[in-house]
């Protein structure tokens with residue numbers, strides 16, 4: 226195991242190739258902290274639960290499908306209430322912040338963090354940070370209690386407000402220290418979790434008794450390790466409304482094309498799942514799967530063929546798809562967080578399709594629907610609400626138990642604590658050589674548009690050998706393109 230005071234990963238190994246990628250704990254750098262009995266043991270809701278405290282040695286495997294002779298592999302610490310806590314109820318001064326883009330379920334997570342702290346641990350002092358990271362030092366705080374958050378899960382967005390950019394570690398940690406905050410709940414995507422990681426490092430460097438907890442939010446589902454992000458199901462469901470409308474328009478017009486653009490900067494999960502769910506989609510285009518327009522095997526040839534066969538079609542496009550096809554001369558810039566701003570591939574592609582049909586002198590009616598922000602702004606659905614609740618409760622149990630520097634996340638259906646480096650090192654992407662994308666291709670009956678040059682070498686050589694993720698090969702991780710992140714303050 227690495228030295229507890231260092232910022233090296235905490236790795237515990239065991240028999241049979243067992244590896245625990247553990248999360249930091251306050252006692253790693255404050256060894257003499259007192260502990261207290263968990264107040265949950267007197268909570269009537271928990272008194273009937275047979276084993277309500279999680280065993281200290283419980284962990285959750287990252288991969289559930291393993292070869293019979295293979296090692297036990299990587300595990301994460303199981304989330305849940307512990308017998309001893311490192312904070313007394315009166316001592317806790319918590320804060321919650323939401324950062325990055327919107328995602329259905331943000332308000333539910335806020336509500337459930339507040340409820341868990343108040344109802345399970347008797348915490349009375351909870352602050353909302355207004356408007357993302359910069360709210361720590363540039364804005365007033367919002368006092369939160371069960372009454373204030375009672376109804377908020379029925380609303381989209383975040384009652385705390387959010388922002389991009391403005392992450393100034395020193396100012397943020399100064400503010401945490403000055404206000405006497407000792408539990409920080411940070412809800413946000415990949416960028417936010419990177420920010421949380423540096424806040425945690427600074428807090429550890431200063432030797433503060435402050436638990437830093439991340440809760441992963443990403444409508445694009447681009448955060449690795451976790452099964453999926455909260456709000457993703459809601460987004461896929463909401464996308465159905467746009468796809469249905471596109472289908473109705475397409476069917477009702479002569480040679481109609483219904484064309485829907487969905488979110489997905491680098492990861493096409495929303496487009497892929499919305500397509501699979503709908504069954505009305507003839508072609509799905511995502512950032513991970515290159516395509517080309519002209520010539521044999523190109524997109525335009527396929528559209529023409531499908532139109533001649535069916536008289537209408539529906540196309541779903543993720544916003545990050547085909548970016549490389551658009552004019553290089555079009556200026557590309559970044560948002561305040563350093564994320565590359567995308568060119569509008571939807572408008573460009575619909576114009577290219579229109580031009581093509583004009584050229585071949587064929588009647589065609591294209592209706593372009595861009596529901597991107599509508600999908601993101603809705604409240605979360607029932608299953609996401611349950612997910613948000615468990616996520617928030619797990620996050621709170623971990624902080625009360627003294628864990629810090631972690632992201633709370635669902636792994637193979639179990640709540641876990643994941644060290645930041647596993648969340649921030651990679652990005653979750655659709656792996657187009659895996660089974661899920663093949664399922665989509667066979668469902669839409671679209672060509673892959675891939676040439677041999679588009680298939681990674683290792684996939685050509687080792688088609689069968691790679692162990693599957695969750696038994697389905699449904700998602701993979703790739704390195705984040707270095708150009709995407711330049712932090713603007």
Ligand SMILES: Nc1ncnc2c1ncn2[C@@H]1O[C@H](COP(=O)(O)OP(=O)(O)O)[C@@H](O)[C@H]1O
Pocket residue numbers: 324325326357358359388389390391392413414415416417418419420421423442561562564710712713
């Ligand atoms: N590498 C980083 N280090 C510190 N803060 C970061 C980093 N990347 C992003 N952030 C901050 O995290 C916040 C959200 O990031 P952003 O990329 O906009 O959204 P998301 O977290 O949803 O991916 C912003 O305030 C941004 O300044």
Ligand SMILES: O=P(O)(O)OC[C@H]1O[C@](O)(COP(=O)(O)O)[C@@H](O)[C@@H]1O
Pocket residue numbers: 324325326327414415442443444445488489490544560601
């Ligand atoms: O216009 P905004 O608010 O910058 O958001 C647009 C982007 O937000 C996203 O929903 C992802 O946002 P996050 O990185 O914050 O999760 C992308 O799909 C989209 O490109």
Ligand SMILES: [Mg+2]
Pocket residue numbers: 325414415416
């Ligand atoms: Mg992001």
